[in-house]
Amino acid sequence: MINQPNDMMFRVFIRLIAIIVVTFSIYLFFSGHNAPGGGFIGGLMTAIAILVMYLVFGTKTMNAALPFNYPYMMSIGLLVAAGTGIISVAFGYPYLKQFFDYFQIPIFGEVELTTALIFDLGVYLLVVGSAMTFILSIVEDDS
Amino acid sequence: MTILHLAVLAPFLFAILVPFLFKYFRKVHTGWFVLFVPLILFIYFLSYISVTSDGQAVMQRMEWVPSLGINFDLYVDGLSLLFALLITGIGTLVILYSIFYLAGKEERLNHFYVYIMLFMGAMLGVVLSDNIIVLYVFWEITSISSSLLISYWYAKKASVYGAQKSMYITVFGGLSMLGGFSLLYVMAETFSIREMIGNADLILNHDLFLAAMILVLLGAFTKSAQFPFHIWLPDAMEAPTPVSAYLHSATMVKAGIYLVARLTPVFAGGAEWFWIITAAGIFTMAWGAISAVRQKDLKAILAFSTVSQLGMIMSLLGAGSAAFYYMDGDNALYTTAILAAVFHLINHATFKGSLFMVAGIIDHETGTRDIRKLGGLMTIMPITATISVIGLAAMAGLPPFNGFLSKELFFTGITNVAQYDMWNGDTIGMLLPVIAWIASIFTFAYSAIIFFRTFRGKFKPDMLPVKEVHEAPAGLLISPIVLVAAVLMISFFPNILAYSIIEPAMMSILPGILGEGSNFYVDIYHWHGINLELMMTLGAVIIGTIIYVTMNKWSKLGIYQNEQDIMTTVYDNGYDALIKGSQVLTRIQMTGMLRDYIVYMVIFIVLIMFYTMFRFEGFQISMENASEIGIFMYLILAALVITIMLLPRVNNRMTAIILAGFVGFLVAFIFTVFRAPDLALTQLMVETVSVILFMAVFYHLPNLTKDNIAPLTKAINIVVAGSAGLMVALVSMSAFTYGQTTPFDAISEYFIENSVELAGGYNMVNVVLVDFRGLDTMLELLVLGIAALGAISMIKLKVKEDDDV
Numbered sequence: 003m004i005n006q007p008n009d010m011m012f013r014v015f016i017r018l019i020a021i022i023v024v025t026f027s028i029y030l031f032f033s034g035h036n037a038p039g040g041g042f043i044g045g046l047m048t049a050i051a052i053l054v055m056y057l058v059f060g061t062k063t064m065n066a067a068l069p070f071n072y073p074y075m076m077s078i079g080l081l082v083a084a085g086t087g088i089i090s091v092a093f094g095y096p097y098l099k100q101f102f103d104y105f106q107i108p109i110f111g112e113v114e115l116t117t118a119l120i121f122d123l124g125v126y127l128l129v130v131g132s133a134m135t136f137i138l139s140i141v142e143d144d145s
Numbered sequence: 146m147t148i149l150h151l152a153v154l155a156p157f158l159f160a161i162l163v164p165f166l167f168k169y170f171r172k173v174h175t176g177w178f179v180l181f182v183p184l185i186l187f188i189y190f191l192s193y194i195s196v197t198s199d200g201q202a203v204m205q206r207m208e209w210v211p212s213l214g215i216n217f218d219l220y221v222d223g224l225s226l227l228f229a230l231l232i233t234g235i236g237t238l239v240i241l242y243s244i245f246y247l248a249g250k251e252e253r254l255n256h257f258y259v260y261i262m263l264f265m266g267a268m269l270g271v272v273l274s275d276n277i278i279v280l281y282v283f284w285e286i287t288s289i290s291s292s293l294l295i296s297y298w299y300a301k302k303a304s305v306y307g308a309q310k311s312m313y314i315t316v317f318g319g320l321s322m323l324g325g326f327s328l329l330y331v332m333a334e335t336f337s338i339r340e341m342i343g344n345a346d347l348i349l350n351h352d353l354f355l356a357a358m359i360l361v362l363l364g365a366f367t368k369s370a371q372f373p374f375h376i377w378l379p380d381a382m383e384a385p386t387p388v389s390a391y392l393h394s395a396t397m398v399k400a401g402i403y404l405v406a407r408l409t410p411v412f413a414g415g416a417e418w419f420w421i422i423t424a425a426g427i428f429t430m431a432w433g434a435i436s437a438v439r440q441k442d443l444k445a446i447l448a449f450s451t452v453s454q455l456g457m458i459m460s461l462l463g464a465g466s467a468a469f470y471y472m473d474g475d476n477a478l479y480t481t482a483i484l485a486a487v488f489h490l491i492n493h494a495t496f497k498g499s500l501f502m503v504a505g506i507i508d509h510e511t512g513t514r515d516i517r518k519l520g521g522l523m524t525i526m527p528i529t530a531t532i533s534v535i536g537l538a539a540m541a542g543l544p545p546f547n548g549f550l551s552k553e554l555f556f557t558g559i560t561n562v563a564q565y566d567m568w569n570g571d572t573i574g575m576l577l578p579v580i581a582w583i584a585s586i587f588t589f590a591y592s593a594i595i596f597f598r599t600f601r602g603k604f605k606p607d608m609l610p611v612k613e614v615h616e617a618p619a620g621l622l623i624s625p626i627v628l629v630a631a632v633l634m635i636s637f638f639p640n641i642l643a644y645s646i647i648e649p650a651m652m653s654i655l656p657g658i659l660g661e662g663s664n665f666y667v668d669i670y671h672w673h674g675i676n677l678e679l680m681m682t683l684g685a686v687i688i689g690t691i692i693y694v695t696m697n698k699w700s701k702l703g704i705y706q707n708e709q710d711i712m713t714t715v716y717d718n719g720y721d722a723l724i725k726g727s728q729v730l731t732r733i734q735m736t737g738m739l740r741d742y743i744v745y746m747v748i749f750i751v752l753i754m755f756y757t758m759f760r761f762e763g764f765q766i767s768m769e770n771a772s773e774i775g776i777f778m779y780l781i782l783a784a785l786v787i788t789i790m791l792l793p794r795v796n797n798r799m800t801a802i803i804l805a806g807f808v809g810f811l812v813a814f815i816f817t818v819f820r821a822p823d824l825a826l827t828q829l830m831v832e833t834v835s836v837i838l839f840m841a842v843f844y845h846l847p848n849l850t851k852d853n854i855a856p857l858t859k860a861i862n863i864v865v866a867g868s869a870g871l872m873v874a875l876v877s878m879s880a881f882t883y884g885q886t887t888p889f890d891a892i893s894e895y896f897i898e899n900s901v902e903l904a905g906g907y908n909m910v911n912v913v914l915v916d917f918r919g920l921d922t923m924l925e926l927l928v929l930g931i932a933a934l935g936a937i938s939m940i941k942l943k944v945k946e947d948d949d950v
Contacts, residue, residue, distance in 0.1 A: 030826075036907040038822035040914065046830035053837045073937065076930050083923050098919040102905035114905055118915040121922075125915070128926045132933035133834060139940045141841045 009058065016058045023051035031126055035114070041122035045129025052130075053137060061142060072138065076131030083124025086117055147205045149219050152186055153273055156266030160259045167255035175254040176244035183236035183265060190229045197223045197649040204275065204339070214336050220275035223649025227487070228272035228396075228403055230646070231494050235395040236265050238624040242502055243387035245620035246509060257297060257385070264290035264392060271400050276336045277326045284322070284364070287400060288315040291392050295384040307380035310716065314367050314377045322364025322404075328357035329411070342410045342656065349414060358412050361404070362421060369401025371459060372429040375452040376712045382444040386505030389444060394451045394501055395494040402455065402490065405462050406654045413466035423562070426460025427580050429453065434587035438594065438692070439708045443504040443514040446591055447497070450540065453584060454493050460577070461486035461555060464562050468655055479565075480655065480665055482558030487650045488669065489551035491642065492635060496539040496548060499628035500595075503533045506617040506625070507599060512610035516594065521604030526616045530600045532625045539632050541592035541689075542585060542682060547635040549682070550669055552585065556678040582681050589689030597693070639669035744862065747869045754872050764875060767882045778818065785811045798846060806836045823910040 027047035034040030056064045087098035102116035159182050167175045196203055202222035209217045221229070240261065247254060263286060270283030289312070296308035330336055332351045333344040341348065348354060365371075370378040381393045392398070405422060412418045433453025440446045465482035506529050507522070508514045523530045539548035559581050562574040606614070634641060644667070651665045659665070673679065692699075699705060734745060758764055788808050795801045809832035816825035884891065896909050896917065906912040914922050 034908060034911045035905070035915075038826055038908060038910075040823070040908070040911040042914070043823070043826045043830055046827070046834060050830065050833050050837065053834070053841075057837065057840065073934065076933060080923075080926055080930055083926055087919070087923070098923065100904060100916045100919065116905060118904065118906070118912070118919075121915050121919060122911075125922065125926060128930060132929045135933040136936050137834070137838050137841060139937050140838065142941075 012058055016055060020051045020055050023054075024048055027051065031122065032119075034122060035116060035118065041125030042129055045126040046133060048126075049130050049133035049137075052134060056138075056141070061138075070134070072131045072134040074131075076128050076135060079124045079127030079129075079131055081124070082127060083121050086121045086124065089117070146207055147219075148189075149203070149205045149221065149273070150207050150217065152189055153219060153266060153269045155186065156182055156262040156269070160262035160266070163258045163262060164255045167258075174244050174248070175258050176240055176247070179258045179262065180237065180240050180244070182262065183233045183240060186269075187230065187233035187237055190226060190233055193221050193226050193229075194645050197221065197226050198645045200649060200652050202653075209279070215278045216276055217279055218275040218337065219273045220339065221273060222653040223646070223651070224403070224406055224653035225272045227491070227646055227650045228399070229269060231399075231491075232265060232268050232272070232396050235391060235494055235498055236261075238498070238627055239387045239391040239395075242390070242505070242621060242624040243385070245618060246387055246505055247385060253297075257294075260290045260293045260297070261388075261391075264294070264397070268396055268400065272403055275338050277329065277338060278336050280338075281319070281323050281326060284368075284400065285316065285319050287392075287397050288312065288319055288368075291315070291381070291397055294388045294392060295381050297385055297388070298383070301383060303380070304383040307377070307383040310380050311377040313720075314374050318364040318367025318374065321360045321367075325357045325360030325362075325364065328353045328360065332357065338407060338411070345411050345414075348411060354412075354415075355417060358418060359421075361408060361412075362425075365401035365404045366425060367401070368404070369398050369455050369459060370429075370452050371401070371425050371456060372432050372452075373712045373715075375429060375433065376710050376716055378452055379440075379445050379448040379710070380713075382442070382448050386444070386501060386508065389448075390498050390501035390505070393448070394497045398451065398455055399458075399490065399494075402458050402462065402486075405459065406486070409462065409466055409654050410469070410656055414469040419463055419466050419470075422463030422466070423460045423577065424463075426456045426458070426463055427559075427577055427584075429456025430460060431580050431584040431587075432456075434584040434591065436708075436710060437591040438587050439705050440591075441516050441708065443507060443516060443519075443595065443599065444501070445708075446516075446595055447501055447504055450588070450591060451497060453588065454489070454497065454540075457555060457581075457584070458486050458489055458493070460581075461489070461558050462654075464558050464577075465655070467562075467565055468658060478561050480651065481554060481561060483651050483654055484647065484665065484667060485551055485554035485558045487647050487654070488554060491646070492539065492547040492551045492632070495628050495631045495635065496536045496546075499532055499625040499632065500536040500540065502621075502625040502628070503529055503536065506621050509621065510611065510617055511614050513608075516598040518605060518608040519599045520602035521600070522614070523600040525604065525614050526600075528616060528622055528626075532622075532629050533596060533600065535629045535632055536625075537592045537596050539636070541589045542685070544682075545636050545671055547632055547639070550636070550639050550671065552682065553673065553678045554669070556581065556681050560677060578681070582685060585681070585685040586688045586692065589685050590692040593689065593693040594696070639671075640667070643667045643669065740862075744865055747865050751865075751868050751872045754876060758876065758879070763883075764879050765882045765886070766875070766878045767885070768878070770885050771881065778815075781811060781815060781818070785815075798843070798848070802836065802839045802843075806832055809835070821910075823908070 024047075027044045030039035030047060031041060031044030032039075034044065052064075052068065059067070086100075090099040090101070091097050098121075100116060100118040100121065102114055102118065104112055104114050107113045159179070163175060163179065166178050170178075193203065200223075202220060204221075205219045207217040207219075209215055240258075243257070243261075247257060267283045267286035267290060271280055271287060274280040274283060292308040292312040295311055296304045298304050299308075326336075329341060329348065332348045332353055333341045335341060335344070348357075367374040367377075378393060378398065382389055384393070409418075430453045433449045433451070433456055437446045437449035437453060440449060461482045465480060465486060468476075468479035468483065471479055504514060506526075507519065510526065511519065511522070513519065535546065539546035542548045542552035556578065560578045562577050565574065606612075648665050648667050651667070652659070655665075734741075736742075785808065788804055788811070792801060792804050792808075795804060809828060813825045813828035813832065816822075816828055893909075896913055900906055900909045900912040900917075904912045904916040906916070
C-alpha cells in the first residue's frame with residue numbers, strides 16, 4: 003500500500019484520529035439499543051479506523067501491529083450471534099429470543115443489560131472481520 | 146422421544162463418534178466398534194416380531210413441525226419390520242465382512258463408517274417413517290450416502306463417474322417423488338401414510354391421481370434401478386464390495402420396492418398402477434438378465450442380475466395389486482404374486498448378499514474380477530466355491546434352493562395374470578409369462594457363466610496380478626457362510642418365516658381385504674406336481690445350458706464384445722449436451738462486464754415490478770395529502786442530479802471516485818433530513834469504506850479510457866436507467882397513496898409501540914435488527930461471511946489456467 007516517506011503530519015495525526023474513531027465506534031456500538039448506532043455501524047467505523055491506519059502505515063507494519071486473523075474474527079462473530087440464540091432455546095424459549103433487565107451498577111448507576119447486546123457484539127465482530135477480509139484480500143493481491 | 150426413535154437416530158449419533166474412535170483407537174479396527182450398532186438394533190427389532198405377527202402395529206409419535214402436519218412418526222408393521230430386520234441383519238454381516246475386507250492401513254475408515262452409519266440410519270428412517278415428508282428426507286440421505294460410498298476410492302475416475310451418475314438419477318427421482326408427495330397431500334390433506342390409506346377413495350377419484358402416481362413411481366423406479374433408470378447400478382459397483390453387497394443389492398435398491406409396497410393400498414386398484422409396475426418390472430427383469438450375460442466383470446454381472454431380480458419383485462407387486470380390484474384377499478389367485486414378492490425379497494437378500502461377498506473375496510485374493518482372467522479356483526478356494534455354488538443355484542432357481550421356491554411362486558403369480566378377466570390380462574397379459582421365462586433362461590445362463598468361468602476351467606496364474614492365490618481368511622468367510630446358511634435354512638424349511646415375517650408383511654401390503662378371521666394362504670413347498678411352472682423351470686435350465694455351451698460361438702459377436710448399455714450411451718450424451726448447453730447459455734449472459742449484469746438485473750426488477758403492479762392494479766397516485774417540499778430538498782436534489790449527470794463525462798478516475806463518493810454522502814444527507822440517523826450513519830460508513838477501498842486499489846487500476854460505446858447500447862442504457870427510476874418513483878408514490886386511502890396500519894406501528902416494552906430499546910431500528918428480526922440479521926451475517934470467504938477464495942487462492950475448478 004501507499005508508504006511514502008514524506009507524510010509526517012499524516013502519520014502523527016492518524017494515531018490520534020484513529021484512537022478517537024475507535025472510541026467513538028465503541029460508543030456507537032454500546033449506545034445502539036437506545037440511540038443511533040449498533041453493531042453494524044460500530045463495526046464499520048472500527049474497520050474504517052483500522053483501514054485508514056493501513057493506508058498510512060502500510061500493510062507490513064499494520065499486520066505486525068494488529069495481528070488479527072480477520073476470517074477467524076468473522077467466524078467468532080457468527081458463532082457469538084448464533085450462540086446467543088441457542089441460550090434461549092436451552093431455557094425453553096424460541097430461538098433468538100432476547101431478554102433485558104435494568105441493574106444498579108456502581109459508577110454507572112442504573113444500566114439496562116440485554117442479551118441483544120451480545121448478539122450485537124457478534125454483528126460487530128463479523129462486520130469488522132468481513133470488511134477487513136474483503137479489503138485486505140483485494141489490497142494484498144500483488145498480481 | 147421413544148426407544149424406537151432412538152433406534153432410528155442411533156446410527157446418526159454413532160456416526161459422530163466414529164471419527165474419534167478412528168483417531169484415538171488406531172490399533173483396533175474401527176469396524177469392531179461399529180459392529181455393535183446394527184447388532185443391537187437387530188436384536189431390538191426382533192422383539193417386535195411378537196407384535197407384528199399378530200397383525201398388530203406400533204405407532205410412536207414425536208412432534209417436529211406440528212403446525213404443518215409434519216411429525217417424526219414411526220410405524221412398525223409387518224412390512225417395515227421385514228425391512229428393518231434386513232437393514233440391521235445384513236448390516237451386521239456386511240460390517241463384519243468389511244473389517245476384513247478393508248484391512249489395509251491406509252483405508253480411510255473414519256469416512257467409510259460415517260457414511261455407512263448415515264446410510265443405515267436413513268434407511269431405517271425410510272422404512273419406519275409414517276410421515277412422507279420425513280420419509281423423503283431420509284430417502285435423500287440414502288441417495289447422498291450412497292454416492293459418498295461409491296466415490297469412497299475417489300482417486301479412481303470411474304468411482305467419481307459412478308457416484309455422480311447415481312446421484313443425478315436418484316436425486317432426480319427423489320425430487321419427482323417429492324412432487325408426487327405434495328400432490329398426495331393436496332388430495333388427502335395429510336402427510337401420514339396411515340391416514341392416506343384411510344382416505345384412499347378420495348385419492349382414487351381425484352384428477353391428480355395419475356400425476357401423483359407417476360411422480361411417486363419415478364422415485365421408486367430410479368431408486369430400485371428399473372429400466373431405463375437402471376444404468377446407475379452397474380456403475381455403482383466401483384464402491385467397495387461391502388457397500389455393493391449392502392446398499393446396492395440388499396437394502397437401498399429395495400427402498401423403491403418398499404415404497405411401491407407401502408403405497409399399494411393408496412394407489413392400487415386401477416389398471417394404470419397394475420400395468421406400469423408390472424410392465425416396467427418384467428421388462429427390467431429381461432433387460433437385466435440379458436445384459437448380465439454380456440458382462441465380463443463379476444460384479445457387473447451381479448449388478449445386472451440385481452437389476453433383473455428387482456424388476457422381478459417389482460412386477461410381482463404390480464401383478465398382486467389386482468387383489469385390490471377384486472377386494473378379495475382369500476383367493477390365492479390374486480395374492481400369490483405378493484407372497485412371491487415378499488418371499489423373493491428375503492431370498493434375494495440372502496443369496497445375492499453372499500454372492501457379492503464371494504465376488505469381493507475373489508477380487509481380494511486374486512486381484513481381478515474379470516472372468517476372462519479367472520478360472521480353476523475350485524480346488525484353490527474350496528470354501529468360497531461351495532458358498533458360490535449354493536448362492537448361484539439359488540439365483541438360477543434350481544431345486545431345492547430357496548430361489549427355486551420363489552421362482553416357482555413367481556411363475557404362478559405371473560401366469561395368474563392371464564386369468565384376470567380385466568385390464569387385457571387375458572390378451573397382453575399372456576406376454577408376461579413369456580418374457581419372464583426368457584428372463585429366467587438368461588438368469589440360468591449368467592449363473593452358469595459365473596460359476597464355470599471362475600471356479601472351473603484352467604487356472605491362469607500368469608494373468609493374475611497376485612502371485613500366490615489361496616483361500617480367503619476365516620474372517621472374510623464368516624458373513625457369506627452365515628448368509629448361505631440362511632439360504633439353506635429357507636430352502637429346507639421354507640415355512641420357517643411364513644407366519645412370523647411373510648404373512649405380516651403381506652397384511653401390511655394388502656390391508657383390509659381379508660375376509661373375517663381368515664389368513665393369507667402362505668404355504669410354501671417344493672413339489673407341486675408336474676405343472677406349468679415346473680416345465681418352465683425345466684425349459685429355462687435346458688435352453689440356458691445350451692446358451693452357455695454355445696458361448697464360444699456367440700461370444701465373438703459385437704453385441705457381446707461391446708458391453709455398454711444403450712441407456713448409458715443415452716445418459717452420457719445427454720450429460721454432455723446438458724453441460725454444453727448450459728455453457729452456451731451461461732456465456733450469453735456472463736459477459737464479465739459488471740455493466741451488463743446490472744442491466745440484466747435492473748430490467749428484470751423493473752419488469753417484475755411492473756407486472757405485479759399492473760396485475761393487481763397497484764398504480765394509484767394521488768398527491769393530495771403530500772407535504773410541501775422545502776427549498777432545501779430542491780437544492781440537495783439538484784446537487785445530486787448534477788453530480789450524477791457529470792459522472793459519465795469524467796475522464797479522470799480520481800475525479801470519478803470523488804464524485805461517486807459525493808453522491809453517496811448526499812444520499813446520507815437526505816436520510817438525515819428525513820430523520821433516519823441510523824440509515825444515514827450506515828450510508829456514511831459504507832461510503833467511507835468504499836472510498837478507502839478505491840484509494841487502496843487505485844494503484845492497481847488501469848487508466849480510465851474512453852470506450853467507444855455503440856449509440857444503440859447507449860440508448861438502451863438510458864432507457865433501462867430511466868425506466869428503473871420511473872418505476873421506483875411510481876411505486877413509492879402508489880405506496881404513499883395506498884397508505885392514505887386504506888385503513889391498514891403500517892407495520893412500523895407495531896414496532897413503535899412495542900420496541901421499548903418488549904425489547905427495552907428506544908432505538909427502534911436497532912431493536913428490529915437484533916431482536917424482532919434477529920433471525921434475518923443472523924442469516925444476513927452468514928451471507929456477509931460467505932461473501933468475504935468468497936473474496937478470499939477468488940483473490941488469494943488463484944486457479945491456474947488449466948486447473949479444473
